[in-house]
Amino acid sequence: MVDTNPFLQASVSDGSDPIGPQVTRRKPIKEQLSIFFGLLAVGLCVAFLIGNNISDNAHEHENECGSLASLNSMKPELLRPVSRGPAAGVSEKSNRFFAKVDGTFPAYPWNNSMLSWQRTAFHFQPEKNWMNDPNGPLFYKGWYHFFYQYNPNAAVWGDIVWGHAVSKDLIHWLHLPLAMVADQWYDKNGVWTGSATILHDGKIIMLYTGSTAEAVQVQNLAYPADHSDPLLIHWVKYPGNPVLVPPPGIDNKDFRDPTTAWLTSEGKWRVTIGSKINKTGIALIYDTKDFINYEMLDGLLHAVPGTGMWECVDFFPVSETEENGLDTSINGPGVKHVVKVSLDDERHDYYAIGTYLEKNGTWIPDQPEIDVGIGIRYDYGIFYAAKTFYDQNKKRRVLWGWIGESDSEAADTQKGWASLQSIPRTILFDQKTGTNLLQWPVEEIESLRLKRNEFNQVKVQAGSVVPLNVASATQLDIIAEFEIDKEALERATGSNVTFSCRTSGGAAERGALGPFGLLVLADERLCERTPVYFYIAKGSHGNLNTFFCNDQSRSSAASDVDKQIYGNFVPVLKDETLSLRILVDHSIIESFAQGGRTVITSRVYPTRAIYGAAKVFLFNNATEASVTASLKIWEMNSAFIRSYPRHQKF
Numbered sequence: 001m002v003d004t005n006p007f008l009q010a011s012v013s014d015g016s017d018p019i020g021p022q023v024t025r026r027k028p029i030k031e032q033l034s035i036f037f038g039l040l041a042v043g044l045c046v047a048f049l050i051g052n053n054i055s056d057n058a059h060e061h062e063n064e065c066g067s068l069a070s071l072n073s074m075k076p077e078l079l080r081p082v083s084r085g086p087a088a089g090v091s092e093k094s095n096r097f098f099a100k101v102d103g104t105f106p107a108y109p110w111n112n113s114m115l116s117w118q119r120t121a122f123h124f125q126p127e128k129n130w131m132n133d134p135n136g137p138l139f140y141k142g143w144y145h146f147f148y149q150y151n152p153n154a155a156v157w158g159d160i161v162w163g164h165a166v167s168k169d170l171i172h173w174l175h176l177p178l179a180m181v182a183d184q185w186y187d188k189n190g191v192w193t194g195s196a197t198i199l200h201d202g203k204i205i206m207l208y209t210g211s212t213a214e215a216v217q218v219q220n221l222a223y224p225a226d227h228s229d230p231l232l233i234h235w236v237k238y239p240g241n242p243v244l245v246p247p248p249g250i251d252n253k254d255f256r257d258p259t260t261a262w263l264t265s266e267g268k269w270r271v272t273i274g275s276k277i278n279k280t281g282i283a284l285i286y287d288t289k290d291f292i293n294y295e296m297l298d299g300l301l302h303a304v305p306g307t308g309m310w311e312c313v314d315f316f317p318v319s320e321t322e323e324n325g326l327d328t329s330i331n332g333p334g335v336k337h338v339v340k341v342s343l344d345d346e347r348h349d350y351y352a353i354g355t356y357l358e359k360n361g362t363w364i365p366d367q368p369e370i371d372v373g374i375g376i377r378y379d380y381g382i383f384y385a386a387k388t389f390y391d392q393n394k395k396r397r398v399l400w401g402w403i404g405e406s407d408s409e410a411a412d413t414q415k416g417w418a419s420l421q422s423i424p425r426t427i428l429f430d431q432k433t434g435t436n437l438l439q440w441p442v443e444e445i446e447s448l449r450l451k452r453n454e455f456n457q458v459k460v461q462a463g464s465v466v467p468l469n470v471a472s473a474t475q476l477d478i479i480a481e482f483e484i485d486k487e488a489l490e491r492a493t494g495s496n497v498t499f500s501c502r503t504s505g506g507a508a509e510r511g512a513l514g515p516f517g518l519l520v521l522a523d524e525r526l527c528e529r530t531p532v533y534f535y536i537a538k539g540s541h542g543n544l545n546t547f548f549c550n551d552q553s554r555s556s557a558a559s560d561v562d563k564q565i566y567g568n569f570v571p572v573l574k575d576e577t578l579s580l581r582i583l584v585d586h587s588i589i590e591s592f593a594q595g596g597r598t599v600i601t602s603r604v605y606p607t608r609a610i611y612g613a614a615k616v617f618l619f620n621n622a623t624e625a626s627v628t629a630s631l632k633i634w635e636m637n638s639a640f641i642r643s644y645p646r647h648q649k650f
């Protein structure tokens with residue numbers, strides 16, 4: 001067991017906070033003492049390393065890790081990437097921040113072994129090239145179907161068609177031939193995002209956005225060529241397409257992504273489509289009986305000024321009393337409705353819970369101050385264009401989200417693929433708080449659990465790191481609970497200072513009551529590490545605010561990857577222990593706090609904490625409180641995600 005403070009160790013080497021801005025000041029006695037103990041800790045750490053037959057010497061180690069600190073001075077947000085998306089009618093969808101614009105971001109010399117390691121083992125991804133939004137997910141005749149925005153020609157956005165895969169359990173997938181390609185005038189410029197609706201007779205219809213040869217966004221209808229085929233291989237586009245064109249007052253490039261339709265009490269189908277008027281994001285609403293002819297309602301489902309273009313709107317009911325999901329058409333007592341929008345301007349997915357007024361097709365948020373687009377996000381990391389579907393097989397609502405890359409486009413091209421999908425998550429209304437949803441990985445993911453490592457009541461002193469003996473740490477399912485020292489909690493003095501994961505100094509910023517949590521994808525010497533942690537801030541009235549964060553600032557020695565600190569507030573009710581779940585799958589870390597009230601997804605690209613060198617640690621960088629942690633860590637198997645057998649005739 002190591003009892004040292006790697007964050008302090010970095011401070012010693014250059015006299016600055018390892019992650020925050022450099023500040024010159026006279027060190028108080030307390031700090032000098034901590035430097036002394038820090039140096040002692042460095043000594044102990046070195047002794048530990050030697051004891052573990054690490055061949056590099058400590059000097060090299062300090063230099064290498066010390067040089068990481070200098071990377072913090074780079075400011076990716078200052079670069080203005082040239083976007084290719086707007087010309088096509090959508091904003092840029094790829095991370096071009098790290099293109100070699102002015103030499104500030106020299107490309108890291110990625111080698112094949114590092115890049116191959118980044119490919120995931122149990123997250124859905126195509127065999128090669130670019131993927132973005134989830135499209136038309138559904139369950140049909142024993143198979144889960146997943147369609148997705150796909151570029152068959154390159155690892156960057158463009159030439160968009162619909163990829164297609166099927167699964168029996170949402171985990172193991174078979175890739176099928178492309179479902180729809182850009183072969184008509186009304187989708188020549190791309191077969192864009194759409195949704196499935198299952199009709200009364202069990203037949204399926206698909207509504208999707210086509211970008212025409214002139215880049216006008218129109219809505220099109222498609223359906224399976226053969227409903228007796230459980231794999232739904234062949235799709236037919238309705239010959240009378242498009243079924244909807246941009247209405248008066250709506251720009252040709254601001255009319256996209258039809259939702260799953262739901263039934264009105266009159267027996268009509270209703271759909272909503274995202275748009276904007278000036279800077280106000282809006283959801284247009286239409287009724288139809290046959291999906292060919294539509295009537296636009298006078299009002300809007302909803303609108304929020306200042307939020308810009310709404311992409312991939314989702315609208316669905318949640319139960320206030322039951323633990324299961326609801327079909328999209330369910331309404332009535334004990335039902336609330338969720339509106340989700342993907343904000344094109346900032347590329348985050350926001351939702352709000354409220355009341356749907358069927359008569360005029362409008363929705364009002366429960367709390368206008370956290371209206372859709374200005375309040376709660378599905379995920380405080382990298383997660384976009386999400387879509388739910390009702391799984392009638394297991395009576396649950398399942399959420400899919402597109403997880404982009406946060407490395408350079410050049411690295412994506414080199415590795416030959418870009419983007420993942422999140423592990424599908426069940427979505428429920430949080431009956432305890434009444435104000436948020438709960439997201440949780442579908443239960444089927446547990447079938448991949450292999451060896452279980454259990455750690456009970458591990459005391460993690462303030463300012464210490466504890467290695468966890470897990471043989472293989474690149475594919476993990478971690479469940480952890482933390483109890484914080486009650487005396488320290490009471491003793492800590494409150495302050496008015498507001499905390500924010502994003503603008504804080506990350507896991508290096510020490511408070512009385514945090515940060516504490518896990519370091520995942522960390523190498524033995526902690527040169528690379530991604531802390532997933534809680535931070536408790538005490539207000540001047542003694543009130544506690546708990547934050548859940550992911551700190552990517554030391555996740556990689558490479559200079560051309562995103563190193564933001566992600567996170568947000570997480571509601572913790574009286575007498576609840578702090579709990580988290582983390583899925584680690586090579587270059588993705590999905591983390592869920594308090595049963596899925598706050599969720600963060602990170603993409604990280606370590607250069608040395610890979611393969612057998614990846615480790616996991618507990619850490620507590622608080623100044624006052626010790627924490628006691630209990631964990632179960634499963635090493636995870638890989639899913640089978642492969643092509644449908646070639647001899648199969650389609």
Ligand code: DQQ
Pocket residue numbers: 090093132133149160192193209256257311312342385
């Ligand atoms: N992606 C699609 C659009 C959608 C956007 C194009 C969201 O339909 O608005 O690939 O990422």
